[in-house]
Amino acid sequence: MNKIIEKKQLSDDVFQMCIEAPLIARSRKAGQFILLQIDTDFGERIPLTIANGDAEAGTITIVFQSVGATTHKLSDKNVGDYIENVLGPLGQPTHVKDVDWVVCVGGGIGVAPMYPIAKAFKESGAKLTVIMGARNKDLLILEEDMKAIADELIVCTDDGSYGRKCLVTEPLKECCQREQQPDEVVAIGPPIMMKFCSLTTKECEVPTTVSLNTIMIDGTGMCGGCRVTVGGETKFVCVDGPEFDGHKVDFDNMMKRLGAYKKQEQVNHDKYHDHECKAEKQADELVAKQGDK
């Protein structure tokens, strides 16, 4: 049982939560993640990156986007509520290479898991460029936090409602074309964004690390559900990753695998909403009745 200590809404459907997890807070490193399950008997186990942690306070921070049934239920939890199961820290920590210049590209919610990695690079003495993008202004998160650590910050939105109107690949390409190329690019975001970032940097031969968000169950290498094809070989994201060489990942296969349970996920999500709506309706009716009296 892990208590929710803090909850913030970062944008329309993005939430930040600080939860009690003393051992994870103590052991975790940048790039690692947890598996979280709201309800022991029937809940789904979902992976979320540890965006931050405080070993002394015994807490970790997660940032998540409400996209389906489980993340939606999670976003309905409040400070003081409990999450029944939190397992971690899982996965290989980020290998913070000793480089002169790193470009960190975060797309959408990917900015959150990017933060500890960018910070770790900065602390290692690298020059840090952060490129962050979102569909529109309202979906941008953690801009202030990034500004505080980046030597150079480029913000873009798809619709131009804030910063540059472009996809993150555009400034990334410009960086790669500068006289002095970046030594390392790290890209985290939707699979399609990581795919195109990797294609962009491949042309200029800049080493690129991506963090993959496959479907998972156990997170310990037991089920193989998280497997991806990397350089023609099968890898398990939960134990071999989540970070891989972006130039070698078969993104098309990964994206298809992410959709494996689409239909059932939709049904579950609808069920949850339906349930919510019914509850709301009942509450409304109850209030109305009491009003009658």
Place this chain on the structure above:
Amino acid sequence: MSYISKKELQQSACEILKNLDCENLKPKDRMQIPLQEMPSQDPAIRRNNMEEVAIGYTPEQAKVEALRCLQCKNAPCMKGCPVNIDIPKFIQEIAEEKYQDSIDTIKVSSLLPAVCGRVCPQETQCQLYCTLGKALKDVEQSVSIGRLERFVADRDAQNATDVPIEIKPETGKKVAIIGSGPAGITVAADVRREGHEVTVFEAFHKPGGVLMYGIPEFRLPKEIVQREITQLKKMGVKIETNFVVGRTLTLPQLLDEEGFDAAFIGSGAGLPTFMNIEGENLVGVFSANEYLTRSNLMRAFEEKAATPIARSKKVAILGGGNVAMDAARTAVRLGADEVYLIYRRSEAEMPARIEEVEHAKEEGVIFHVLENVKRILGNDDGMVTGVECLRYELGEPDDSGRRRPIAIENSEFVIELDTVIVAIGNKSNPLIPHTTEGLEINKWGNIVADEDGKTSLDKVYAGGDIVLGAATVILAMGEGRKAAAAINEMLVD
């Protein structure tokens, strides 16, 4: 075997008892008593539910079956039981209807009779050596030792009087157990009894290991596993779920920083093998571990469960072991129209238990033996559409003593389907060896341990699948017992 209802089985058992002079049976008479079949759910009905298939003997059936035992002086059956249960004694006690004595006899050696009575591969263990089976020239005619064991264990559970298990005075010593499968459960109980403080660390959110996440409800009801876990908790064993040793804390941290005086590693064989063939990562290809975990541990077959699971129309399971049978029979229950089991040797070489094979067939699983998948076919959306298979024939015996399957050239053919479940075995998870310096492993990745379960590291013991490779519940338990004894001895010194 055609299906016989519980009622008919019970009637015939009563009939037999009526005509037997139980007090004066000669070996020849005993040999003539017919084997008592296990009553089970009607295959046509059980295909559609997750409830246990085998219902269990009635007291009359148990008595008849017990009377078949010849009470051999040298009890060859005992040497086939990895934990040396006094088989003739507990069977004689059933024949005399002294059920409490019988379960007490079993419990001297085994901690999990309700589990082992159900899932032990008896035909290759105790029942393989049974004199009766030998005399009748058919292992399947041996005394049904497992069924009898289950019978008394279930009776005991029903009449549970809740006698607290005796624990010696606290010693102040702390023991860490990694993994809550049969090996871990056994060590926890045996070490706790000596008065040591015991904490079990389990990565999953529910304890029980393969008994919870692998073996399906219809073979081993989860209630039985939870009963054993509750028992442990009552003894004062602490169970820390959601704790993955090697990540949450490492084994050296547990010993050096958290003050544990000894540790037992029972982390199992949880690393699925794939075949490295084309199409293996298409959507619709699963490891049996994923499929079974979603169904068993995450309860995907229940309406309330949030976890999704493949709802297949036509599905092929690759493999011929218990895991393959479990996956095939689960697919049947989840509503697949057609379930194929593809195995490259013949049925005689299948490692699965005979009973499971029979049950799978009764439930409509279609066996494709002497065939193997060469590649998995998919469409533009990356979804499985079929498998290309090759036919096989059997050649000379290989290292394992089984005849080697040889592919027949140009025998390719295609089976159309939408799901493939790979069940060709599990290897050891490398997480603990990787995070524990100095822990010796062999070339298969199994932890090396001596007779007593002692590893290359001080104070660290190991047992079960992590040492043996994918093995059996009773072997895991047997190893656990030995390791526990060694740990207890070490802690006294």
